[in-house]
Amino acid sequence: MSRPPLAREKVLDAFAAILIDEGERAATMDATARAAGVSKGGLLYHFGTKEALEAALIERLETLAQEDVEQIKGAPDGAVAGFLRSSINTGSVLDRAIVAVSRLAQGGHPAAVAALRRVRDLWEDAVRPFAADETALQLIMLVSDGLYFNNALAVGASVPGPTPDGAELEALIALVQRATRA
């Protein structure tokens, strides 16, 4: 828990990077070790099985998400704007963790699916007080899901995604707030 070894973190970063850029299939132990700059044996000292490697990535996501929710609650212009703005992939550690774990989830990994649901529930609870009703809340959550989904496709793809940014994003946030304000 307190100050994990550096090599372990480097392996985890490499694993996430391959998942994001090339997909679950390419994220092998061998490729992860190579990208992290360690040997297969070295990787296997830290993570005895592939399952252990995946579990560690999922745990990282949950830790980061819990920290993020606290930030959203304290956003200056309300939780909704902060939440939607953070739904745009900026390449932060949390963003990368979500996309990486999404890859595992799409591969049928049950723990990954469960973790993503828990994270989504965390956000939903943080945003609920700012939505007029449950329908409005669903609208906000779905727009956020949509933003993330387009990100997940865009990363590592040659074609740029249709994700709104800058003035476009601000206009979208304003529209969602107008439609859902409590």
Added chain:
Amino acid sequence: MSRPPLAREKVLDAFAAILIDEGERAATMDATARAAGVSKGGLLYHFGTKEALEAALIERLETLAQEDVEQIKGAPDGAVAGFLRSSINTGSVLDRAIVAVSRLAQGGHPAAVAALRRVRDLWEDAVRPFAADETALQLIMLVSDGLYFNNALAVGASVPGPTPDGAELEALIALVQRATRA
């Protein structure tokens, strides 16, 4: 083009089913052949390589999507409601094709990513006349993406997804229409 062999379609159905239920990794030639009730050799007569199998699935998606867009345009209560209602996964051939190709896209398959973008553009163009402006259009598209994203995670997962249905869905559609009507 005109009336493809039955065995070919059966193989394609099996391939899509495994992609949806177990992910890209599990969707091997061997598993596909077994699920389709043919031998590996039999499968390889119809699809000489794995790439050919994937290309055929992508082609099926584009054909189905083009048919779907025509239906949306003729929806009785407007394109927006029809579009969002069709964004809920009902297990139709089109829904299955989208989720299956999404799995390929998440695996880094460039043609799959490009096809999904083309399909999204098709829908965007069909809905545009019914949106007040581009921001409203983005809201509609993102809600649809969000619905599909939750579906894609829910399929094959033990935990049921948070996808709205019935009265919940109708309330959501009404809210989106109120916020975006041209």
Added chain:
DNA sequence: GTCTATATACAGATAGAC
């Protein structure tokens, strides 16, 4: 058109040296 048998490559994991 569909099958069996097989070649070749690479996955995850183990053993044990340093």
Added chain:
DNA sequence: GTCTATCTGTATATAGAC
């Protein structure tokens, strides 16, 4: 703690019989 070497299973693909 990190390495090399190796075992075992399984992936895609080929060859060729029926």
